[in-house]
Amino acid sequence: MTEYARVRLKKGKEKRVLLGHPWVYRTDVEVLRGPADPGDVVLLENHRGKPLALGYYNPNSVIAVRVLTQNPKERIDRDFFLRRIQQALELRLKLFREATTNAFRVVFAEADLLPGLIVDRFASLLVVQFLTLGMEKRRGDIVEVLEDLLHPGGIYERSDVEVRKKEGLEECVGWILPGGSPEVVIKENNLAFFVDVARGQKTGYFLDQRENRLSLRRYVQGARVLDCFSYTGGFAIHAAAFGAKEVLGLDISESAVALARENARLNRLEDRVRFEVADVFEALRELLKKGERFDLVVLDPPAFVKGKEALEGALRGYKDINLLAMKLLVPSGILVTCSCSYHFSEELFLEVLQEASQDAGRRLQILERRGQAQDHPVLVGYPESRYLKCFILRVL
Numbered sequence: 001m002t003e004y005a006r007v008r009l010k011k012g013k014e015k016r017v018l019l020g021h022p023w024v025y026r027t028d029v030e031v032l033r034g035p036a037d038p039g040d041v042v043l044l045e046n047h048r049g050k051p052l053a054l055g056y057y058n059p060n061s062v063i064a065v066r067v068l069t070q071n072p073k074e075r076i077d078r079d080f081f082l083r084r085i086q087q088a089l090e091l092r093l094k095l096f097r098e099a100t101t102n103a104f105r106v107v108f109a110e111a112d113l114l115p116g117l118i119v120d121r122f123a124s125l126l127v128v129q130f131l132t133l134g135m136e137k138r139r140g141d142i143v144e145v146l147e148d149l150l151h152p153g154g155i156y157e158r159s160d161v162e163v164r165k166k167e168g169l170e171e172c173v174g175w176i177l178p179g180g181s182p183e184v185v186i187k188e189n190n191l192a193f194f195v196d197v198a199r200g201q202k203t204g205y206f207l208d209q210r211e212n213r214l215s216l217r218r219y220v221q222g223a224r225v226l227d228c229f230s231y232t233g234g235f236a237i238h239a240a241a242f243g244a245k246e247v248l249g250l251d252i253s254e255s256a257v258a259l260a261r262e263n264a265r266l267n268r269l270e271d272r273v274r275f276e277v278a279d280v281f282e283a284l285r286e287l288l289k290k291g292e293r294f295d296l297v298v299l300d301p302p303a304f305v306k307g308k309e310a311l312e313g314a315l316r317g318y319k320d321i322n323l324l325a326m327k328l329l330v331p332s333g334i335l336v337t338c339s340c341s342y343h344f345s346e347e348l349f350l351e352v353l354q355e356a357s358q359d360a361g362r363r364l365q366i367l368e369r370r371g372q373a374q375d376h377p378v379l380v381g382y383p384e385s386r387y388l389k390c391f392i393l394r395v396l
């Protein structure tokens with residue numbers, strides 16, 4: 001067994017780890033015994049010295065250790081990452097066997113027992129994010145494994161994320177394995193979408209809403225639909241393809257709206273879907289003033305709550321858009337409303353929806369209580385992995 005430095009936990013701090021949580025906070029560490037550079041693998045032990053797990057160490061982060069395995073005897077080498085990525089890939093191959101979709105999240109970080117690593121597949125391209133120092137240090141092995149397992153036409157890095165700062169890392173963007181154009185056409189639910197992995201938001205496309213987009217099918221026949229925060233048109237184009245008679249998509253980003261329009265053309269739906277650059281908060285008020293009504297409204301805002309701090313303002317934001325959307329709906333209209341902020345719990349979201357409905361003078365029926373797509377699995381013991389909430393409501 002390799003001799004790793006040991007990180008000893010304070011008394012009582014082992015429980016979370018034993019229950020499967022992959023994070024050890026700096027404040028939970030009693031002492032580091034033996035030499036360990038930031039990013040090195042360490043052996044985690046309880047306050048009596050009993051080995052608990054192996055993880056990688058970063059004394060400069062609030063999260064000092066991220067657990068890689070609960071088996072203290074496992075070797076952390078290239079083969080370890082091969083096994084882990086294979087295990088992740090196996091689920092996706094099962095989920096997407098039908099070839100109606102060729103874009104999915106291959107590795108969802110902690111939830112796939114690979115803390116700090118995101119890998120998305122967009123047709124022949126892979127997009128990777130190394131979010132932590134521990135993963136950054138193993139990028140060579142990981143890229144090799146990805147090439148061996150997936151034979152991608154290119155690998156693009158999108159490690160331009162805030163969290164890297166907390167790990168003492170710079171942002172890093174560009175080809176790791178050159179793949180020609182960063183713009184690819186993907187297939188999702190048998191529809192086509194341009195994805196720009198270099199200039200798009202996050203890794204280029206929000207794969208976590210795939211199944212929620214599909215769920216529009218039951219509600220949009222002949223409907224007039226409003227898609228708020230439409231980005232490159234995911235919900236709007238699904239709605240049109242499923243038989244909506246008229247769809248309006250709104251987003252504040254000009255480049256997103258431009259790509260959304262191209263996506264409408266790509267699917268030959270441009271006669272029924274329109275996209276406009278707008279601030280949703282203002283646009284909803286204007287639509288209301290003009291007396292416009294919709295049969296179905298989608299709200300898929302960015303994460304208003306980034307940390308525990310900003311909750312108050314965020315709550316107001318969620319209430320505001322939901323209240324306006326409810327007012328814009330015809331009697332018995334459908335509201336598809338989402339939140340991707342982990343710190344905004346489902347219970348709190350429901351409270352906000354209830355308040356909004358009281359103010360709007362409407363009643364709500366919950367038709368569906370949904371989450372993120374299955375290629376973003378939720379790891380039991382790690383509640384942070386369930387971040388996306390999506391309610392489908394009938395607004396009476």
Ligand code: SAH
Pocket residue numbers: 201205206209228229230231232233234235250251252253256278279280281300301302
């Ligand atoms: N529904 C999209 C994903 C939305 S991501 C999909 O299915 O792919 C959130 C989007 O909100 C981003 O595209 C961002 O540009 C947009 N956005 C952020 N603030 C906004 C605002 N005030 N008004 C309109 N759009 C906004």
